[in-house]
Amino acid sequence: MEIIEKLNWRYATKAFDLSKKVSSEKLEIIKQAFNLTATSYGLQPIKLVIVSNPLLKKELVSVAFNQKQLEQASHVLVLCIQTSIDEEFVLEYFNRVHNIRETPKTILKPFQDFLISDFENKLQEGREAWATNQAYLALGNLLTVCALEGIDSCPMEGFKPEVCDDLLDLREKNLKSVLLLPIGYRAEDDMFSDFKKVRKSITDSIIEM
Numbered sequence: 001m002e003i004i005e006k007l008n009w010r011y012a013t014k015a016f017d018l019s020k021k022v023s024s025e026k027l028e029i030i031k032q033a034f035n036l037t038a039t040s041y042g043l044q045p046i047k048l049v050i051v052s053n054p055l056l057k058k059e060l061v062s063v064a065f066n067q068k069q070l071e072q073a074s075h076v077l078v079l080c081i082q083t084s085i086d087e088e089f090v091l092e093y094f095n096r097v098h099n100i101r102e103t104p105k106t107i108l109k110p111f112q113d114f115l116i117s118d119f120e121n122k123l124q125e126g127r128e129a130w131a132t133n134q135a136y137l138a139l140g141n142l143l144t145v146c147a148l149e150g151i152d153s154c155p156m157e158g159f160k161p162e163v164c165d166d167l168l169d170l171r172e173k174n175l176k177s178v179l180l181l182p183i184g185y186r187a188e189d190d191m192f193s194d195f196k197k198v199r200k201s202i203t204d205s206i207i208e209m
Contacts, residue, residue, distance in 0.1 A: 004053070006150075010146070010195070011152075011193060013067070013154045013186050014069065016077060016152065016186065017185045017186065022074040022151055022183055022185075028051070030149075030183070030202065033141055034138055038137060040134060041092050041103075043090070043093050045081055045130070048080070049168060050075060050076075051075060052074070056167065060076060060180070060186075064158060064180060067154075067158070067159075069182045070156075071186070073154075073183055074183060074185070075182070078179075078181075079139060079178055080175040080176060081134070083175065083176055085128075085131060086119065086120075087116050087119075089119075090112060091112070092117045093096040094108050094112045095110075096164070116147070135178045139179050140153075143155060151183050153181055159177075164177040
């Protein structure tokens, strides 16, 4: 039941303690967890940008409709999608499979060709929508890992991605921001930490067949 206790402890933190920082050891766990997130086909069309620079964090506040947590947090995790999802992107994945698993390329080729064709037939908008779904998978994973590690967090969709991309020079890296996740440790005076969780009953949210 420990994981349930941790998930009950977790909430969307509204105020962080400026004096407390996430350690490098904890940050490494977060990095590993992000990289181990399940993604469609295992292609990982997502990247994580970790912002600790105080000036950048302060500028992010205006990007996200004055949500002060971004400046207060120890770090701000910016979940991004890759915009260059093409043949080269797919080939890089299958080269990793070949190098790590030593799977013969002749065995990999049929699936490789299928994915190349599949993405070629998608519009850029469709590719980015698919990649964005993978970012949400990563967000869910990070929220759980943070809770297990006793790290507070606040997932954010409410921000201006284009402005964020400009601020962090993401376009030059063929990236687009889709989600923000400030992390750190809750302030003692954050009244939201004592609020009871509001959820449907298990019988209303689960159907067993």
